[in-house]
Amino acid sequence: QLQLQESGPGLVKPSETLSLTCTVSGDSISSTTHYWGWVRRPPGKGLQWIANIYYSGATYYNPSLKSRVTISVDTSKNQVSLKLRSVTAADTADYYCTRVKFWGQYMDVWGRGTTVAVSS
Amino acid sequence: QSVLTQPPSASGTPGQRVTISCSGSSSNIGSTTVHWYRQLPGTAPKLLIYANDQRPSGVPDRFSGSKSGTSASLAISGLQSEDEADYYCAAWDGSLNGVVFGGGTKLTVL
Numbered sequence: 001q002l003q004l005q006e007s008g009p010g011l012v013k014p015s016e017t018l019s020l021t022c023t024v025s026g027d028s029i030s031s032t033t034h035y036w037g038w039v040r041r042p043p044g045k046g047l048q049w050i051a052n053i054y055y056s057g058a059t060y061y062n063p064s065l066k067s068r069v070t071i072s073v074d075t076s077k078n079q080v081s082l083k084l085r086s087v088t089a090a091d092t093a094d095y096y097c098t099r100v101k102f103w104g105q106y107m108d109v110w111g112r113g114t115t116v117a118v119s120s
Numbered sequence: 121q122s123v124l125t126q127p128p129s130a131s132g133t134p135g136q137r138v139t140i141s142c143s144g145s146s147s148n149i150g151s152t153t154v155h156w157y158r159q160l161p162g163t164a165p166k167l168l169i170y171a172n173d174q175r176p177s178g179v180p181d182r183f184s185g186s187k188s189g190t191s192a193s194l195a196i197s198g199l200q201s202e203d204e205a206d207y208y209c210a211a212w213d214g215s216l217n218g219v220v221f222g223g224g225t226k227l228t229v230l
Contacts, residue, residue, distance in 0.1 A: 037219075039165070046122065046224035047157070047165065047208050060218050096164055104171055105212045105219055106155040110164045 002026035004097040004111035011117050012091075018084040018116055022097030029078045030055040035100035036073065036080040039107065040093040048093075052100050053080065087118045123148060124209050124222035131228040137197040140225045142209030144190050148220055152212045154192040156185055159206045159224075168207070169194060201229045 008020035022036070029036060037052035051071040052060045061069055070083045084091060097111035125143040132138040142154065156169040167176050169185035172192065184195045196203055209222040 041159075046206075047159075047210075047221045049210075049219040049221060052219070062218050063216055101170070104153055104155070106153075106167065106170045106210065107157070107165070108167050108170070108176065110166065113164050 002099070002109055004099065004109060006095060006097045006111045006114040008095075008114055008116065010115060011119060012087055013120050014088055014118055015086055018082075018087050018091060018118070020082045020095055020097075020114065020116070022080040022082075022111060024078045024080065024097075024099075027099065029073050029075050029080065033102050034108075035060075035102060035105070037098045037100045037107070038071065038080075038082045039096045039098055039110075041096070042090070042093040050082065050084075050095075052105070054102075089118050092116065092118045122223040123213060123216070123220035124211065126207075126209060126222035126225045128223065129226050129228065131230055132196075132199045133230050134199055134201060136199045137195060138199060138227065139196075140194045140207050140209075140227070142192045142194070142222050144192075144211060144220075146190060147215040148190075148211040148213040149187065149192055150190040151214055154185065154187050155210045156183075156194045157208045157210065159208070160202075161205070165208065196227075199229055203227060204229050 035052040038050040053071045068085045094113045096113045098107035099109040153171040157165040158168045159165040172187040173185045213220045
């Protein structure tokens with residue numbers, strides 16, 4: 001059964017780097033039919049797409065976050081990682097790992113999510 | 121300000137049919153397929169409709185999607201109390217080279 005499990009610190013200080021990892025079980029990160037990605041939902045707001053990555057390393061980033069975000073894959077560990085630099089309170093959100101269909105770029109599987117608060 | 125425009129709220133009574141609209145432009149809905157997600161309170165979003173009108177396995181046929189030009193709609197028939205959730209449309213935007221979401225519609229079952 002396919003599962004996506006997010007992990008990372010629940011609290012990050014302003015100006016620091018938020019680092020999250022998604023461990024995939026039940027499917028291979030090297031799948032040719034899917035990308036992998038991250039979506040977040042700040043409290044009281046809607047969903048915001050962050051980035052997608054293909055196993056080969058091809059990436060797509062949200063233009064509004066691109067200067068601060070890096071997404072990467074570790075095929076040996078079957079993991080997808082997200083780094084968001086210079087965080088502020090506006091980056092406080094629930095972060096979701098997603099499997100993304102190659103054709104159509106829709107998220108067909110979601111992780112349960114992890115809550116990250118940015119506060120000193 | 122979301123790239124795709126949805127009404128912030130919608131409501132209906134049990135058994136009723138409700139529709140949620142999603143408006144975009146030629147760079148997103150007008151040139152690619154639309155997808156819908158549902159987020160129940162306290163849970164992760166879930167794919168509800170993909171490629172305009174396709175239902176993933178396990179999604180009841182009470183849910184249907186359509187697209188015309190630069191707009192799309194999600195219809196829910198036989199409304200149930202457990203349908204109370206936030207609904208989001210999404211599409212690929214060729215100008216932004218990324219995924220764009222609607223602002224979300226909070227559905228209330230009266």
